[in-house]
Amino acid sequence: xxxxxxxxxxxxxxxxxxxxxxxxxxxxxxxxxxxxxxxxxxxxxxxxxxxxxxxxxxxxxxxxxxxxxxxxxxxxxxxxxxxxxxxxxxxxxxxxxxxxxxxxxxxxxxxxxxxxxxxxxxxxxxxxxxxxxxxxxxxxxxxxxxxxxxxxxxxxxxxxxxxxxxxxxxxxxxxxxxxxxxxxxxxxxxxxxxxxxxxxxxxxxxxxxxxxxxxxxxxxxxxxxxxxxxxxxxxxxxxxxxxxxxxxxxxxxxxxxxxxxxxxxxxxxxxxxxxxxxxxxxxxxxxxxxxxxxxxxxxxxxxxxxxxxxxxxxxxxxxxxxxxxxxxxxxxxxxxxxxxxxxxxxxxxxxxxxxxxxxxxxxxxxxxxxxxxxxxxxxxxxxxxxxxxxxxxxxxxxxxxxxxxxxxxxxxxxx
Amino acid sequence: xxxxxxxxxxxxxxxxxxxxxxxxxxxxxxxxxxxxxxxxxxxxxxxxxxxxxxxxxxxxxxxxxxxxxxxxxxxxx
Numbered sequence: 033x034x035x036x037x038x039x040x041x042x043x044x045x046x047x048x049x050x051x052x053x054x055x056x057x058x059x060x061x062x063x064x065x066x067x068x069x070x071x072x073x074x075x076x077x078x079x080x081x082x083x084x085x086x087x088x089x090x091x092x093x094x095x096x097x098x099x100x101x102x103x104x105x106x107x108x109x110x111x112x113x114x115x116x117x118x119x120x121x122x123x124x125x126x127x128x129x130x131x132x133x134x135x136x137x138x139x140x141x142x143x144x145x146x147x148x149x150x151x152x153x154x155x156x157x158x159x160x161x162x163x164x165x166x167x168x169x170x171x172x173x174x175x176x177x178x179x180x181x182x183x184x185x186x187x188x189x190x191x192x193x194x195x196x197x198x199x200x201x202x203x204x205x206x207x208x209x210x211x212x213x214x215x216x217x218x219x220x221x222x223x224x225x226x227x228x229x230x231x232x233x234x235x236x237x238x239x240x241x242x243x244x245x246x247x248x249x250x251x252x253x254x255x256x257x258x259x260x261x262x263x264x265x266x267x268x269x270x271x272x273x274x275x276x277x278x279x280x281x282x283x284x285x286x287x288x289x290x291x292x293x294x295x296x297x298x299x300x301x302x303x304x305x306x307x308x309x310x311x312x313x314x315x316x317x318x319x320x321x322x323x324x325x326x327x328x329x330x331x332x333x334x335x336x337x338x339x340x341x342x343x344x345x346x347x348x349x350x351x352x353x354x355x356x357x358x359x360x361x362x363x364x365x366x367x368x369x370x371x372x373x374x375x376x377x378x379x380x381x382x383x384x385x386x387x388x389x390x391x392x393x394x395x396x397x398x399x400x401x402x403x404x405x406x407x408x409x410x411x412x413x414x415x416x417x418x419x420x421x422x423x424x425x426x427x428x429x430x431x432x433x434x435x436x437x438x439x440x441x442x443x444x445x446x447x
Numbered sequence: 448x449x450x451x452x453x454x455x456x457x458x459x460x461x462x463x464x465x466x467x468x469x470x471x472x473x474x475x476x477x478x479x480x481x482x483x484x485x486x487x488x489x490x491x492x493x494x495x496x497x498x499x500x501x502x503x504x505x506x507x508x509x510x511x512x513x514x515x516x517x518x519x520x521x522x523x524x
Binding site for chain 2: 188190193203206207
């Protein structure tokens, strides 16, 4: 115990620095279940406010789906609250293996292993399957959890410019002498909402004898005609060597993740991936909930179809209002404001109008690309989206950004 | 050599209108991240048919075009 005043002062100074730089993250307390309509206490101690949530990863509206909640209750009753063990000691129940088999079928792969989160899956997978004789070639905009996993792996690491297939090919040629080459990408990129060119990447990987890894966290359940993910959307089901994904977004929203892919690579994770070996199994009620989610999504595409039409309505509405959005067709729709303070001001004013959406700015996104990231859900009804559009129009008018070009907004507010 | 290396750095890492001189700080200036040093090292080794020991390929040694040139010259026969 040597937590001296000097030590306390050192940390206080760092935290004050974050506050002064506008980088201090503050939690908002939600008093309701996750859904389109939520009740929020913000700032702490303020009266509860009913708002429409357009910033959750609840793409398919499964977080509080009654059948999923019921299945989780049943799982709690039949299989208990927790397992008090990692998987390979005494933490594997029948339902864990059932879920792995269901995910394998859903994603069209050979086998699957569950992890406590997709962050853990990404942290463990590279180290488990690659060595110092290999190279990892990743898109420069992959998710932070992939970066962390790459840092933990002894293989060489290189990058290619975001979605630039010519650059990727140059890198595959440059590293052609390596024992194994692995190309690494997100399926849908979380900040811009754009989609990886998996068909082109699969072609290149075939040409240069490379493995292909994709993180489908922002696509599993709703991208592609039957919601299997970006690989379905790009027509390359069965060609992915490794898919990682989460059960914390479209596939239920609770927690957990997995590595799915070639059976030998999955087995390598089962033998060697440290987050799998040294952390608890996914809790039984969550496993039971995800099983129900996959049953619902396998039986019908209604929810992903509704999400697709909601997304089209939302994108069209924002464009008609005169706002600048990132092009694409995914439910991640960034409204571009370019200036960090403007993004924070617009977010605050939207909240006052009953719309919960968060501003993102440097260093989360590149300098000069501040934005409000909106995320659409199958849990939204058209009246939710109409109300949110009305708020965007009102706030946009206040700041005189409707119908303005990027250049005009930057001239007025700066980068 | 300076022009070849500078052209490679611009093509590989500069994605906007950033002006680059032979003394511009590449790593400490955030133009080249530490991950991307790998491809720079491999490019230099292939281009000049040299082998740069890992312990010599430090962020400091790669921090400008001029510093990279000095490093490469140590290994060119």
